[in-house]
Amino acid sequence: MRAFRAILAKDLRTELRTLESVPAMALFAVTTFVLFRFGLDRKELEGSLAAGVLLATVLFASLLAINRVFVAEREQGGFDAIRLAPVDGTALFAAKVTVLVIYLTALELVAVPMFAFFFGGTEGMFVLVGVLLLANVGVATLGTIVSSIAVNSRARDLIAPLLLLPLLIPLMIAAAGAAEPLLAEGGPSYDDLGKWTAVLALYDLVFIALGYAVYDFLLED
């Protein structure tokens, strides 16, 4: 637990001092919204189109952080330090998942209001934040597993998105299924919200358990 807190604090401090990931993600998201505005030629978005644009943008923006989350560990010997220290490798896993969840939440604090500002549809946003939080946990968990694999490969920036995007399709299905009625034209409705949040929660749980089980093998040298 102490190791977890130490790694988490170190990562958050580094991010606060360098501002490497979160501002870049936010800027990426806002620019992508503008791209969609012209790509789709729509000034207002609702329902499935709104859910798709918002979620796809957040997922692609998350790739920026996921690609970077282990770079410092690899280049400056963080992995060796963890291996040498008498701590469980899962502390690193838990800390990185938490860091990514915090990054993603910070990203959404910018992206969701900007989305509402650009495309309208503010009513369902509060429930939407809950859905996004559940999705964040899944993205962060799979992102951590995939990023640990990718960072030790030759084609680092290529492997992470390549592996991650297919793994995130079910998460996208569930999150979009929940978000679509929330962003529907003429006010939010809460159909199927329970079903999709259950799917998201199950997805999160399965991959947290899996990451916990296999993570030590990714740390061995």
Next chain:
Amino acid sequence: MSFKAPRILPVLTVAVLTAGFVLVFFYAPNDADQGFVQKIFYLHVPLGIMALVGFMIAAVQSILHLRSGDPKWDVRSYVSIHISIIFGLAVLITGSIWARASWGKWWVWEEPTLVSFLIVFLLYCTYYPLRYAIEDRERQARYASVFAITAGAFVPLNFMAVRLAETLVHPRVFATSEGGLPPKMMFTFLVCIAGAALLWETLIRYELAAKTSRAKLSRLRRALGGDGVSTGGSRIAPVPREGEA
């Protein structure tokens, strides 16, 4: 660790597959709804089931690899995924042909099983670039196993999510669940599944035997001093190593 080419298995496979196709064309009745076209079901569904079962087998072999550290399981897991991807490609092609014949379109997003299968197929296709990107053999094997386990857990979740997304708007157009099959079709279908399973296992055995003999050949060449001779070995595929004889 060395794998020998199978002897009886290929004969059995050919026999069961031939019996299966005879049953398909001369014994199983034509579908009342779709007629002759429906017979592609006896090829498409068994291949699909075997591909998915193969991915699951690969996940189990990967767990065994991580637990024991024995490279034998990595080779097996690699070959299982390899053959299952080939089966998967055949499933997508036959599925597409079936969709064209029965719905008039080459691809139907309304058919959840086909869409789930595509997603699974795309995920497993990334297995090769993943292996290719990691140079250290042992680490490559370990990471590939982690991938195979993750993907194995992903398969059922993915099928569930896609199915849930589709039943919302579209009820299943026609159920191919085994419960609805008349006995003659059911029997034919079971023979075809057995045929697909035997084919999968035969291809696995041949692939493993080919890998063993390729590794043996390259060792012999090295022993003869022919350093410059290329052995055609791949950098992605794990190589079976000979035990101390």
